[in-house]
Amino acid sequence: MRSRTPEAAEITGRAGPLLHGGRLGDLVGGQLTRLCDVAALDRADAETYAGLLTRSLGPVAERSLLLPPPSRSFLSDDHTPVEYSLAFLPGSAPTLRVLFEPGCGSEDMAENGRTGLRAVRDMAERWHFDTDHLDRLEDLFFPASAEGPLALWCALELRPGGVPKVKIYLNPAANGRDRSAETVQEALARLGHRKAFAALPDADDMLFVGLDLGDWKAPRVKVYLTHDGLTADEAGTIPAMTPAGGREQMAGFVRTAGGYTAEEDGELPFRRRTLTCHSFTETATGLPSGYTVHVPVRAYVRHDGQARDRAAAVLRSHGMDSAALDRALAAVTPRRLNAGPGLIAYVSLVHQRGHPPRVTVYVSSEAYQVQPPRDVLPAQSAHGAER
Numbered sequence: 026m027r028s029r030t031p032e033a034a035e036i037t038g039r040a041g042p043l044l045h046g047g048r049l050g051d052l053v054g055g056q057l058t059r060l061c062d063v064a065a066l067d068r069a070d071a072e073t074y075a076g077l078l079t080r081s082l083g084p085v086a087e088r089s090l091l092l093p094p095p096s097r098s099f100l101s102d103d104h105t106p107v108e109y110s111l112a113f114l115p116g117s118a119p120t121l122r123v124l125f126e127p128g129c130g131s132e133d134m135a136e137n138g139r140t141g142l143r144a145v146r147d148m149a150e151r152w153h154f155d156t157d158h159l160d161r162l163e164d165l166f167f168p169a170s171a172e173g174p175l176a177l178w179c180a181l182e183l184r185p186g187g188v189p190k191v192k193i194y195l196n197p198a199a200n201g202r203d204r205s206a207e208t209v210q211e212a213l214a215r216l217g218h219r220k221a222f223a224a225l226p227d228a229d230d231m232l233f234v235g236l237d238l239g240d241w242k243a244p245r246v247k248v249y250l251t252h253d254g255l256t257a258d259e260a261g262t263i264p265a266m267t268p269a270g271g272r273e274q275m276a277g278f279v280r281t282a283g284g285y286t287a288e289e290d291g292e293l294p295f296r297r298r299t300l301t302c303h304s305f306t307e308t309a310t311g312l313p314s315g316y317t318v319h320v321p322v323r324a325y326v327r328h329d330g331q332a333r334d335r336a337a338a339v340l341r342s343h344g345m346d347s348a349a350l351d352r353a354l355a356a357v358t359p360r361r362l363n364a365g366p367g368l369i370a371y372v373s374l375v376h377q378r379g380h381p382p383r384v385t386v387y388v389s390s391e392a393y394q395v396q397p398p399r400d401v402l403p404a405q406s407a408h409g410a411e412r
């Protein structure tokens with residue numbers, strides 16, 4: 026076993042195994058408990074949700090943080106199989122969500138998927154929701170020879186009362202990357218969204234299919250696409266039906282999160298891999314009801330001090346204050362923000378029909394590593410956030 030001194034933990038800025046009893050479950054349980062307070066959830070809910078997260082990780086929760094990550098999870102840069110996010114709306118405490126990979130301790134993607142399915146079905150039994158949509162897609166996304174980079178991720182939206190809303194993420198490349206489009210088209214069709222595939226824009230890759238399971242007013246099917254070298258204006262104009270105001274707002278958001286001006290739009294250092302998410306709720310029109318742009322802010326900054334300022338500027342421009350964001354970052358780690366980039370993984374803007382725009386900030390657990398600060402912005406390349 027590798028030994029790690031307190032000094033080493035200081036240098037990397039990690040919260041560190043020594044402060045948290047040394048196990049992955051204790052670290053993420055503590056992070057989630059403190060985040061619940063930021064999201065105005067009470068003590069009882071915080072305990073329920075921290076326990077839930079730890080149990081959902083299975084034996085991996087007991088794993089010493091002195092060991093390397095349980096697998097090379099694609100969920101986060103340092104392979105921690107957990108990531109937090111805060112969804113901000115003006116005038117209320119942010120909503121807290123936690124994303125995790127139930128099968129992260131598995132030997133291969135097929136087993137990873139089986140573990141994930143079991144975890145979701147356990148939750149369905151406990152909270153009495155049906156898994157009908159998932160069941161209809163099982164053979165499609167869980168072949169015996171499943172390929173990476175994921176099999177099933179689960180996100181819980183942590184509501185007051187101890188019963189979360191459940192979302193899952195599946196892998197369009199499960200049958201091979203060359204068959205992703207086919208797999209997504211078939212999945213949409215099986216869920217009744219026969220016209221939806223045609224409404225998707227051109228993209229470089231299809232990264233996830235997301236499903237809302239359980240108690241949602243209008244459960245969504247979401248398709249996540251990657252776009253290499255997308256400019257801010259392009260990000261604004263992707264969904265054809267967005268009104269002009271919405272397009273400008275989205276382009277402005279991409280620039281604020283990326284830290285550049287309209288004049289610099291299109292210049293190489295600011296062309297990164299951007300994710301867009303297209304969500305479908307009704308099946309009649311085939312038109313998406315929601316559009317999200319995810320900016321990998323960590324690819325545009327030297328350290329998280331800058332990323333925090335970008336996220337705060339985005340919040341401000343949508344009429345929200347950043348106090349809760351600052352509290353959330355402090356809840357996750359005592360490290361200095363200028364110790365490196367990566368604590369804030371993504372900043373996103375959500376346009377959903379019938380709702381005001383929503384800002385989401387994704388916060389890494391950094392159980393295993395803090396990236397060193399960069400002297401300059403990453404080299405000019407279209408690939409800011411490689412898989």
Ligand code: TRP
Nearest residue numbers: 099100101102300319371387410
């Ligand atoms: N780590 C992956 C990436 O950076 C997947 C991912 C995790 C992700 N959390 C996310 C993608 C939030 C978009 C938004 O691409």
